[in-house]
Amino acid sequence: MTDPSHPEDTRLIAFLDGTLAEEERAALLALIETDAALQARLERIERGGRLIVPAFEALQAEAPRARLEDLLASAIVTDETRRVLERPRARALRFPRWQPRLVAAALALFVLGGVVGASLNGRIGREGGGSEMHSTEGWRQAVAEYWSLTTPETLALAPTAERAAAELRAASDKLGVDLSGAPDAFPGLSFRGAQLFDFQGRPLVQIAYLDPQHGPIAYCVIARPDQADIAPTTEELDGFTIVHWASNGQGRLLIGRAPAERLQALAQKVAG
């Protein structure tokens, strides 16, 4: 509602903002000539107007840009996750114990982890027996599903050295394997953090890397005390190349959209 005590305000504003029609402008100027109060109000409004733009510019310069970029990155992951979950559910029939919501939550934690210090513990799958997910391939399938949500943007931020050390310590403790050398284990790959999951009651550690040439690559280790050793084996799963092997009661794999030779060469750095 316009202010009844200042009926000329709309004209004054239009005049100052240069949007007043020429004849109205002349009439207003004539009125101002004879009305000192109106002239004073015009001057005050003019003065006040000059302060606004610089103040709002200064405010925008204060925007926490890095944090806002992180918020956007996490919104993009949330959106990508939703899109994956809304796809036709053919896979759900093949893997009835797959828990997409938990993966989404874990993924959100993964992305937000560096920002808000969220828990290191995610969870893939759930405990229980008798499903296909218990098969040898199950954990690799789960990793491939999860990794399909990861983009270079997901891994845009490298963890701080302290955070990386804390993540690897937690993962090493849970798994009973020393993973402290993981950041430098693969020449040419940039370490992007470790995350601890639970796959059907067994600890599963996923260590993320960014390959400048081939994008996200993960190195995963799962406790499999009952499993016989397997020599490094290459397979394709959901468009990913996977090299997996087992030794000393652990299953291990490297996964990425990279040529088999690349992953095989990387596997040699940590296998055996």
Added chain:
Amino acid sequence: MSRTDHEEVRTGLSQHLAALWRYGLVLSRNRDTAEDLVQATCVRALERSHQFLPGTRLDRWLFAIERSIWINELRSRRVRQGTGVVDAEIALVVDGGREVETNILASQVLREIGRLAEAQRETVLLVYAEGFSYREAAEFLGVPIGTIMSRLASVREKLGGMADSPKQRMTSERGGDDGS
């Protein structure tokens, strides 16, 4: 949904983050809420990217989403929590660490704006900082053009009075006003 529209929204979002944050801060007068608003706006915009009309202004569309989230979801929550007013002066200032004259004045002005009613705060932001025409602002806020101009005059007049005696204003007590 067209993948291209989605990409356009996704790419465009990153260019408007600071503006969305500022609008969120002017609405809520709370920095945490401003960040919540930005995140919720990003999520909602990506979710609804198929509704964005290519060739129209993305920033206007994002502002409309942010405003609707504020009005329908966050404002009431903040009122329930009783935090609607208290931090007006904490939020709307610029970094006191940089004691340059421009920032001192900007902080005074923002503090004054922080005391205004929500409708006045957002009108002045949209028109003078975001370049909305009177008509655009009127349509966006669902009020007559005369109301927009009257709000602008009223805010500018208040700020004009501040310019008379900035020092006195600087030390004045806070007087939050969350009405609209």
